Amino acid sequence: MTMNIESVTLTYERAKGDPVTAIRDIDLEVRRGEFVSLIGPSGCGKSTLLHCMGGMLRPSSGRITVDGEPITGPKPSRAAFVFQDYSLFPWRSVVDNAATGLRFAGVRKAERRAVAMKQLELVGLDHVAESYPAELSGGMQQRVAVARALAMDPQIMLMDEPFGALDEQSRRRIGIEMSNVLTEAEKTVVMVTHSLDEAIFWADRVLVMGKGPGRIVREFVVDAPRPRRLDFMTTASFDTLRAELFGLLEGAPEEVVAP
Amino acid sequence: MRQPSAQRGAPRQRRAHSASLLRSAIVIGVILLWEILVRIGVIDGDFLSAPTEVVRAMADLLGDPDAQEAFRRTGSSILLAFVMGTSAGLFVALALGASRLLREAFLGPIAFVLSTPKSIFLPIFTLIFGLGGMSAAAFGAFESFFYVVVNVIGGLGLVEQRHLKVADAFGARTVHRYADVILPAALPGIFAAFWYGIKHAFLGVMIAQLWASDGGIGPLIRTYSAALKTDYVLAIVLLITIVAVVAGALWTRAETRMNRWRSTGAATVATI
Amino acid sequence: MKHKIAVWCLRILGLIGLFGAWAYATGPGGVSPILVPKMSVVWEQFKLLVTSSHTWSSAGITAVELLAAFAIALVAGVVVGFICGRTPFRAEVAEPLIAWGYLVPLVLFYPLFILWFGVGMQSKIAYGALSGFFPIAFNSLRGFRAIDQRYLKVARAFGASGSQTDWQVKMPAALPMVLSGVRIGAALCMITVILAEMLASTRGLGYELARASQTLQVAEAFALILILLVFVAIVQYAINHFGKERYRTDA
Ligand SMILES: Nc1ncnc2c1ncn2[C@@H]1O[C@H](COP(=O)(O)OP(=O)(O)O)[C@@H](O)[C@H]1O
Ligand SMILES: [Mg+2]
Numbered sequence: 057m058t059m060n061i062e063s064v065t066l067t068y069e070r071a072k073g074d075p076v077t078a079i080r081d082i083d084l085e086v087r088r089g090e091f092v093s094l095i096g097p098s099g100c101g102k103s104t105l106l107h108c109m110g111g112m113l114r115p116s117s118g119r120i121t122v123d124g125e126p127i128t129g130p131k132p133s134r135a136a137f138v139f140q141d142y143s144l145f146p147w148r149s150v151v152d153n154a155a156t157g158l159r160f161a162g163v164r165k166a167e168r169r170a171v172a173m174k175q176l177e178l179v180g181l182d183h184v185a186e187s188y189p190a191e192l193s194g195g196m197q198q199r200v201a202v203a204r205a206l207a208m209d210p211q212i213m214l215m216d217e218p219f220g221a222l223d224e225q226s227r228r229r230i231g232i233e234m235s236n237v238l239t240e241a242e243k244t245v246v247m248v249t250h251s252l253d254e255a256i257f258w259a260d261r262v263l264v265m266g267k268g269p270g271r272i273v274r275e276f277v278v279d280a281p282r283p284r285r286l287d288f289m290t291t292a293s294f295d296t297l298r299a300e301l302f303g304l305l306e307g308a309p310e311e312v313v314a315p
Numbered sequence: 316m317r318q319p320s321a322q323r324g325a326p327r328q329r330r331a332h333s334a335s336l337l338r339s340a341i342v343i344g345v346i347l348l349w350e351i352l353v354r355i356g357v358i359d360g361d362f363l364s365a366p367t368e369v370v371r372a373m374a375d376l377l378g379d380p381d382a383q384e385a386f387r388r389t390g391s392s393i394l395l396a397f398v399m400g401t402s403a404g405l406f407v408a409l410a411l412g413a414s415r416l417l418r419e420a421f422l423g424p425i426a427f428v429l430s431t432p433k434s435i436f437l438p439i440f441t442l443i444f445g446l447g448g449m450s451a452a453a454f455g456a457f458e459s460f461f462y463v464v465v466n467v468i469g470g471l472g473l474v475e476q477r478h479l480k481v482a483d484a485f486g487a488r489t490v491h492r493y494a495d496v497i498l499p500a501a502l503p504g505i506f507a508a509f510w511y512g513i514k515h516a517f518l519g520v521m522i523a524q525l526w527a528s529d530g531g532i533g534p535l536i537r538t539y540s541a542a543l544k545t546d547y548v549l550a551i552v553l554l555i556t557i558v559a560v561v562a563g564a565l566w567t568r569a570e571t572r573m574n575r576w577r578s579t580g581a582a583t584v585a586t587i
Numbered sequence: 588m589k590h591k592i593a594v595w596c597l598r599i600l601g602l603i604g605l606f607g608a609w610a611y612a613t614g615p616g617g618v619s620p621i622l623v624p625k626m627s628v629v630w631e632q633f634k635l636l637v638t639s640s641h642t643w644s645s646a647g648i649t650a651v652e653l654l655a656a657f658a659i660a661l662v663a664g665v666v667v668g669f670i671c672g673r674t675p676f677r678a679e680v681a682e683p684l685i686a687w688g689y690l691v692p693l694v695l696f697y698p699l700f701i702l703w704f705g706v707g708m709q710s711k712i713a714y715g716a717l718s719g720f721f722p723i724a725f726n727s728l729r730g731f732r733a734i735d736q737r738y739l740k741v742a743r744a745f746g747a748s749g750s751q752t753d754w755q756v757k758m759p760a761a762l763p764m765v766l767s768g769v770r771i772g773a774a775l776c777m778i779t780v781i782l783a784e785m786l787a788s789t790r791g792l793g794y795e796l797a798r799a800s801q802t803l804q805v806a807e808a809f810a811l812i813l814i815l816l817v818f819v820a821i822v823q824y825a826i827n828h829f830g831k832e833r834y835r836t837d838a
Contacts, residue, residue, distance in 0.1 A: 112484060130484050137484040143477045147499040157485035159495070208485070334679035341684070362702055416590070420597035430823055432778040434785055435793075435815045438800035438808045442622045521694050525786055527801075540698035548702075552695045563690035564683075 057123055057211045057244060059086040059109065064118035066104055078104040079270040081118070084263070086212065086246060091238070091282065093259035094248045095305065101270025102248040103216055109246060110135040110214045122211065132157045136210035140217040142197040144189040144204075151176060151185040154203040168207075175203035178237055195226040202234055206241065213238065215247040219254070227251075231258070232286060239283040252301050256294060257284060264304055274304060364546035372550035382535065382551075389520060389531040392448045396455025396516035403456065404463025404512065411464070412471040422468060429461040433519070437526050451523035451531065458519030462511035470504015471497070506573065510566050517559070624806035632810035642795070646818060649784065649791040652708050653822070656715025657776045664720050664772060665765060668727020672761075678732040685728060689721035693779065701787050711788065715780040719772035726768025730761030763834065770830040777822050781815065792818060 061084040067077045079101035086092055086109075094102050107113040108120060111130040120127045122134060136157065144153045151172050152159075158168035176182045179199040189197055198218060205213055218234075219227040235258050238245055249255050255262045259278055266273040276297060280288060288294055346366050352358045353365035360368070376382045411418045437454060444450035474497050482496050498505075524533025532551060539547040606626070612618050613625045620628075636642045671681035697714060704710035734757055742756045784793025792815055799807040 110484060112480070130486060132485045137481075139477070139481065139484075141477060143481045145478060145481070145496070145499070147502075156481070156495075160482070160485055160487045160491050204485070330676055330679060334676060337680050338684060341680070416593055416597065419590075420594045421601065424598070424601075427820070427823070430774055431816065431819045432781040434778070434782040435796060435812050435819075437785065438796065438812070441800065442805065518692060518694060521692060522782065525694065525697065536695065536698055540702060543702075545699070545702065548698060552699070555695060556691050559692050560687045560690045564687070567686070 057088045059084075059212060059244075060121045061085070061105075061109070062118050062120070064105075064108060064115040064120060066101075066108060066113060067116045077269040079108075082271060084272065086244060088244055089242050090261065091245045091259045092247070092261045092263060093255040094246065094263050094265060095250070095252070095255045095301070096265030096270070096273075097267055097305065098250075100265045100267040102265055104270065105265075106214050106216050106246060106248055109212075110137055112137075132205075132208040133161070133210055135212045135214050136205035136208040138198075138201050138205050138213065138215040138218045140220045142189075142194070142201045142221075144197055144200055146189050149186050149188055150181065150192070150200050153189065153200055154207050156204055157208045172203065172207050175206045176200070178206065178241070179203045180233070193226075195222050195230050198222065199230065199234070202237070206237075206243075210243075212244040212246065215245060217248050217250060220250060227254075236283045252298050252305070253289065255301065256297050257289060258282075262297075262301065264301065276301070361543050361545060364549055368546040369549045369553060372544075372546040373554055376547065376550050376554070385530065385532050385535045388448055389451075389524065389533070392452040392520045392524075392531065393455060393513075393517050395448075395452040396520050397459060397513050399452065400456035400459030400516055400519075401463050401509065401512040404460045404508065405467060407460075408464045408467035408471075408508075411468055418468070422465075425461055425464055429465055433458050433461075434522055434526070437523060440523065441527050446527055446529040448528075448531065451520045451528055451533075454523040455516040455519030458522075459512040459515040462515050463508045466504050466508035466511055467501070468504070470501035470508070473504060474500040502573065503570070506570060510570075514563075621803065621805060624809055628806045629809040629813070632806045633813055636807070636810050636814060642792075642814065645790060645792050645795050646814075648708065649780065649793065649818070652711040652715065652784075652791065653777055653780045655708075655712045656780055657719055657773050659712070659716035660719030660723055660772050660776060661769060663716070664723025664768065665727050667720075667724045668729075668765070668768075669731055669757075671724075672728045672731025675732065678728060682725075682728055682732075685721060685725045689725055693718050694782070697783060697786055700783070706787050706789055708790075711780050711783045711791070714783050715776040718779040719776035721772075722775060723765075723768045723772035726771070727761065727765045730764030730768075731757060733764070734760045766830050770826050773826045773830065774823070777819065781819075 061082055064082045065077065065080045067075045069075050082105060094105065096102055104113065108115050109127075111127045111134075114128075127134075144150075145156065148156070151169055154172035154175055155163075155168040158171060163171070173182060173185060176185055179202055181196060181199055181203065184192060184196065189200065192200070198221070202215075202218070205215075219231055222230065231254055245258075247254075247258060249258075256276075256278055260282070262276040262278060263272050264274040264276070265271065278297065280291075280293065349358075349363070350365050350367060353360050353363065364372070411422060433454075436457070440450050440454045440457070444453050478496050478500065479492065482492055487495065520531075521533060524531045525537065526533075528534055532555070536548055536551055539545075539551070609623065609626060612623045613620060667681075667685075671677045671685075693714070700710045700714045704713050738756050738760050739752065742752045747756065781793045784791040785797045788794040788797075792811065796808060796811040796815065799805075799811055
């Protein structure tokens with residue numbers, strides 16, 4: 057599977073005020089099994105790009121194809137989302153939440169619950185399958201959201217700041233766990249993040265986006281086999297990459313903003 | 316995460332138990348005191364009959380064909396009022412729910428009428444429908460209509476955009492959007508709409524019958540109270556009160572159960 | 588802006604529909620003027636009533652009954668809510684009792700109130716006060732029992748005395764909840780006082796409406812409905828304006 061993004065531009069038409077061009081002329085290729093992280097200042101169009109990849113938004117110009125076939129709308133078996141605010145259905149039990157997409161696809165109850173249970177096991181939550189989301193911590197809810205996406209067996213997972221709402225510690229712990237799960241499942245993943253550590257630790261490639269309007273300003277390759285161990289964060293190559301990213305994002309903002 | 320609540324469970328249960336004991340004791344105590352005060356003549360029995368007399372009057376009433384007929388007439392007016400008020404309310408609420416423009420134009424005026432004493436429109440109903448059961452039913456429908464509209468709209472307001480987005484992202488078709496997101500999210504409002512629909516259909520019919528009616532419970536109460544048959548008035552009133560309180564308590568329980576998934580624990584708050 | 592205009596156009600359309608139906612009903616081929624009076628006649632009556640001192644004194648009576656009923660309901664409701672909300676046990680005992688009281692169809696008791704208090708102002712005040720009491724007591728109890736323990740901890744840690752905790756911590760913490768009960772209670776006081784006047788009384792706006800309608804002074808009845816709507820709008824405005832909380836505590 058290969059996703060091709062060819063000079064994609066998206067302009068939001070607004071009821072009040074001028075239209076906003078969120079992303080312009082994005083070119084990108086995501087290959088099978090690859091883990092790509094997207095990082096950049098707030099409002100630079102990361103979510104917009106991700107939503108275009110998932111068919112939730114239609115580009116104003118340019119096109120996105122998967123194995124040559126154009127994307128026309130959301131299709132969870134091709135691209136499944138993990139949203140920042142989890143957005144589990146509070147009125148459904150954990151296992152039914154994980155089975156949501158399968159239910160929409162018309163899979164029979166017993167079967168979809170079996171699949172969902174397997175994914176819950178994978179993210180280590182099979183013991184709370186019958187609980188309701190409100191009874192779970194934020195980290196657990198986010199793992200359910202990951203299970204919900206995995207249950208679709210998607211060709212590509214689209215994660216929008218998946219751990220943004222968690223505290224630093226759970227974020228790292230769950231991050232490592234999920235990173236292992238996704239690597240073992242050989243998933244293709246595009247993940248938006250605000251954390252430099254996360255962006256590097258998880259990814260094969262880090263794409264840095266810039267503002268006004270959003271586009272990709274730099275690309276880094278993280279040359280270390282996945283899954284990685286925690287001590288990867290203490291290596292020199294990690295440090296160098298991190299310093300470079302930091303400089304790009306925080307140190308010299310004009311470089312990011314200027315065209 | 317569940318541990319602490321399990322640990323605290325035992326004393327809390329004990330407290331609930333002794334609280335309900337004390338509550339029963341209070342209720343029984345009040346009834347006993349009431350009986351005694353009437354018996355020793357501190358309270359005039361013409362104004363407030365003793366509980367034992369009220370119970371006897373209740374038994375009398377239940378066997379009295381005239382009273383049965385009055386209950387039947389009132390009951391059918393309430394049912395008619397509920398059906399008319401709820402269906403009209405649902406229809407209007409769905410129209411307002413579908414269009415933001417309509418909602419902004421008419422929800423305000425509807426909320427205003429909701430907060431007025433609707434009894435001031437009673438003369439119009441009597442003029443148009445006369446004194447029969449239809450008049451009471453129409454007024455009951457009028458009362459309940461506004462509650463149904465406001466509650467259903469309130470329910471639709473609970474539908475969250477992000478859940479609709481998830482539904483779209485996971486391939487929901489239109490029927491799924493309604494069955495899996497809109498309906499469950501709006502259910503508390505819809506449930507409340509039915510409850511307030513029946514409650515106000517009932518109250519509206521009662522008010523209309525007390526105001527002017529040629530039959531039903533209202534005139535029955537008026538006749539008995541004019542004749543100073545306080546025990547019969549109290550019997551009717553308490554009979555209906557018991558039904559209303561039991562229905563209300565059951566509804567609260569059902570509502571709490573239904574909202575099990577809500578994180579706020581469905582904090583019931585008094586509303587009109 | 589365009590949106591606002593459309594909203595008002597729709598509202599005006601609705602009014603035109605309402606008055607159109609009225610005009611049609613009173614026009615040739617419509618219903619008898621005994622049932623539905625002509626708009627112009629109602630308007631004449633309205634002007635007559637608004638300039639009559641009798642109408643104003645009736646409105647005054649209704650207002651006094653309403654205020655008295657509300658004052659009693661407010662004080663009794665908040666005090667009961669506060670006392671019963673002081674310990675979890677008391678709250679547990681009292682809450683269902685108050686909730687049941689709130690479920691009682693009080694309308695049915697009105698004939699008894701006439702029996703007990705007569706047809707004068709007292710019965711309206713007592714009746715209005717009772718119906719306003721329950722929502723105020725219920726929400727106050729909820730508010731006081733659900734006070735966030737953190738506030739009380741702060742109060743203890745900074746050496747607040749018992750009454751300081753009551754007045755400076757518990758009251759403000761419970762206030763949003765109490766106020767929401769007060770708004771409902773006030774609205775209920777108004778609804779019941781007017782209804783009570785209509786059902787049996789000798790004075791007040793509700794009584795005037797009942798009298799006009801029962802003596803088939805149809806135009807006057809319609810004009811009185813209009814006057815009552817204005818009265819209600821003013822009371823509603825006062826409730827919403829003065830009863831607004833300025834903060835939330837999410838008890
Ligand atoms: N629905 C929308 N309507 C109009 N403008 C939008 C909408 N969504 C996002 N934008 C604008 O598009 C730009 C990019 O937004 P977004 O993709 O959410 O950025 P990011 O996820 O990188 O923070 C921002 O300037 C934002 O204000
Ligand atoms: Mg974003």
